[in-house]
Amino acid sequence: MSRTVRILGDALLWVAAALGLLCAVLAVLTSVCGMQVMLFSSGSMEPTIPAGSAALVAPVQAPDVQVGDVVTVARGTGELPVTHRVVGIEDSTSAGARLLTLRGDANAQDDPAPYDVTEVGRVVLSVPGIAPVVSQLGASRMLAPLGVVAAAFVIWGLWPRRERRSRA
Structure with a gap:
């Protein structure tokens, strides 16, 4: 025993x-x-990142972002950040910034407005559940x-x- x-x-x-x-x-x-751990409560990125997942997010300068990347961007003061896939990129009027059009993998439409960013968080890995x-x-x-x-x-x-x- x-x-x-x-x-x-x-x-x-x-x-x-x-x-x-x-x-x-x-x-x-x-x-x-400078990495962050993000917790997902919604299913907007399913099936790639299901609700209940945790992801490790690394900081990336806007010029290094590519279409297809899954990124986290700030939405505004007091709001939670959003993590969606980049579906479009345009030049911004701000120096070093880009306009990113994002869409959740489970969403039929793009996010309402592009995000004007100089830095984002790129999802490095995620662990479901x-x-x-x-x-x-x-x-x-x-x-x-x-x-x-x-x-x-x-x-x-x-x-x-x-x-x-x-x-x-």
């Missing part, structure tokens, strides 16, 4: 370590590289329990273990 518990504990410790490494990598990408988990893990009420669980794993992983002596 104790061998099974030890194996299960070791497996849980490896899973926790992998999740911790993933969090560390995401922290570096967001703080050093993970947005609710990410959202809950980021809630303040979850931080203390997660800290306790992480501390318990560290203590358990570092706790000295008795070696069994073989009978010879």
